[in-house]
Amino acid sequence: MATKYPLDMLITARKIREDNAQRSVVSARNELNALRENIENKKVEVQHYEEWRKEEEVRRFIEIQNTTLSQKEMDKFKWGIAALKARTLELEEEVMNMEAKIPELEQKIDDAIRVHKEAISEREKIEEHKQKWIEELRKENDRLEDLELEEFRTKDSNDELDEYEFEE
Numbered sequence: 608m609a610t611k612y613p614l615d616m617l618i619t620a621r622k623i624r625e626d627n628a629q630r631s632v633v634s635a636r637n638e639l640n641a642l643r644e645n646i647e648n649k650k651v652e653v654q655h656y657e658e659w660r661k662e663e664e665v666r667r668f669i670e671i672q673n674t675t676l677s678q679k680e681m682d683k684f685k686w687g688i689a690a691l692k693a694r695t696l697e698l699e700e701e702v703m704n705m706e707a708k709i710p711e712l713e714q715k716i717d718d719a720i721r722v723h724k725e726a727i728s729e730r731e732k733i734e735e736h737k738q739k740w741i742e743e744l745r746k747e748n749d750r751l752e753d754l755e756l757e758e759f760r761t762k763d764s765n766d767e768l769d770e771y772e773f774e775e
Contacts, residue, residue: 621730628723635719639712653698660691
């Protein structure tokens, strides 16, 4: 007697929910890893820019050395140097902004893990219920078989008694 568990669709839904939660955990971890990698790349970029900026400043100072500049030309030179330094600050600010996102992504991972654990728990509960249901069904089938057997034995016993009555 193959009786289908009435809540099989619910088990399927819970497995899908668990799989989706697992994918969310992986996705959040990948997102954090990508951010950390981008931060490291940006730090290297800042370092290379800073090295280049210092060399560029030296090159520009050498270029104007021993030359007479008007006030306008000197202001333009200073603005150029200031722009180079401002770009360094912009890059460093980008790094800080990226690093500020790390706790948010770590919280996203924690939330995804919590949801995944809840999904596992929900699936395990329904599967435990299914096992209890199967055991109860098995017990009921055994009981019915025992009843059938008792009826058969009782019938056989009555038939034997009838045979004895005819022999007399």
